[in-house]
Amino acid sequence: MSKEDSYSIPLGPQHPALIEPEYLKVHLDGETIIDVDINIGFMHRGIEKALQQRTYMHDRFLIEKICGICSSIHTLSYCGAVEKLAVIEIPERAKYIRMIIAELERLHSHLLWVGIAGYEIGFDTVFQLAWRDREIVMNMLEKMSGNRVSYSMNTIGGVRRDISKDMAEELRKAMDKIDARLHHYIDVFVNDSTITRRTRGTGILTGKDARRYCAVGPTARGSGISCDIRKDNPYLKYSTIDFNQITHKTLDIESRAVVRLKELLESTKIIRQCLHMMPEGSLSVKVPEIIPEGEVIYHAEAPRGEIFYYVRSDGTDKPYRVKIRTPTLANILSLKPMLKGQQLADMPVIVASIDPCFSCTDRVTLLDTKTGKTKNVDETYLKSLKRR
């Protein structure tokens, strides 16, 4: 059956399986998915443009709001990029604190994903329990930074809050607790027959397809491709830390789940090492308001994959251009080979298996309905709109 003969149902913009507004048009033959059209663009907020109108320090707050779940990795990359431009070396202690927060964020993001995956296959108990265990991490983050979601820990030139000795001890205890729970979840996702019935052999993404569609992060690692910015191009102090890169070769949803869960065991390992290696010292250095002219890229490993920042300065206190590429934009195309030929029942969990974060992803494409020409909004186009 071809795409034209089939009937279609919409997944989104409002759909219980996806909290965020995105539109997947699914073409069906009975319950089998023939094809899927991926449409993004319901949540474009014009953040990149807004960043150009604020100073570097102000941008930090806006950047934290790009994503509710991975707010710290965004500021980490942005601050890292600006520090690179200003040629500033931040204190050693600040580097370790940044890493601890980034890994805690990975912990809570992946535990959240475990819950979502359970919810998508109609297993509410996994959802409730995984989110209960996520609270351990959330409480730690709240105690450290004062906030559960936007931690505001990173600033240009260092970090804003210290981790005290008592706090470090509490963190170690929390990591032991999390480790025990993680072993339990790995056991559940590998051995529990009611879960493996739904996750094993569904949503196959071959290594070849993953490369072709430029998948990143756990999505690519679940297809057996080794790609981890923490290993490939270590930032902060990751080169001095002993941890393993997790890949898994069964290519299905189970593979992505196992990669995420095992990765968390490495994260707790990294946090313990950071707490051990963290030297005493100051938290931040002073940064001039005017950033020297130049351009720089910075990439880091967010919970969902590689995050990419391009910052260009024209020698003023406001950035000339900030370009952000979030991991979901890289991963979303790989949904197409994953979904084709699968059952409608598996669609929500397959879509969730890339851990989509659509609000960070949206881009604008202009479509001229008369000629049918499409046009991306790029720098020259934005310039042409500028008031003279």
Place this chain on the structure above:
Amino acid sequence: MIFDILIYPGILFILASAILYSGIMRKLAARMQNRIGPPIYQVFYDIAKLTGKQGIRPVQAKPGYTMFPAIALASALTAGLLVPIYSTIISFPGDYIVIIYFLLFSSAAMFLAGYASANNFAVVGAIRGIVLILAYELPFIIAVIVPMLAFSLNSIHIFDTWLIAYYPLAAISMFLSILAKVEIPPFHIPNAHQEIVGGYTAEFTGKRLALIELTTMVKTFVLILLMICLYLGGAQNIFVLAAKSLAVLLALTVARVLFARLRIEQALRFYWLFALVAAIDLLRVIWI
């Protein structure tokens, strides 16, 4: 007689306890999932609120959109009247076949209602529902007729012996088909919230949604009564009834908490394999 049919142990009693049991199930499931959960009487509020809401009829809805939810509830209640609680309210030869028929028709009417709402999600849900009927109806029929044949009866009445001990496979198949009949996980396939946005209920609001919700609750309660009557030694007074029915409800809740949703073809395979197993008890009844 009229009092028996309308109030106790008839329609009003069945409706009230069905809503109450639904509340108890929600609370139990919540406690098992490490949640606090709504208060037990919350479902009464929900139903009262739904009946007060405006019902919106979609433009493309086909004839039967309004009628089928009412038929579904009426069928479920009629089946409830035929199941003996302490003694039989209404009884006639062959009534157990009428019970099977009314319970089946109650499900079918709900799926037809979904089909009549002419929404793509609802239609997919209705198709899934019909496939699921094909799956579970065979083990259910086997489970109902085994005690009948065993005692050579032509109308249903309370069995004082615990038939579950004599025909365990049939009893288990009865329990499993209850799960699918009232769409408790792992068989909440026709109204899968994440996949097809509530399935056949997608286009229903207000009173009609209340009717559909009530139908599911009533069906759950009636099926629990049927299970007690056929396999669990019946109930001689209200305390025995409460104890036994709450035990069955607890078992249903455990299933609800413990499993992920199956795909429709997995459910079909599961029930047809199980129908074969349950048929062993049927053969034992017929030949031994």
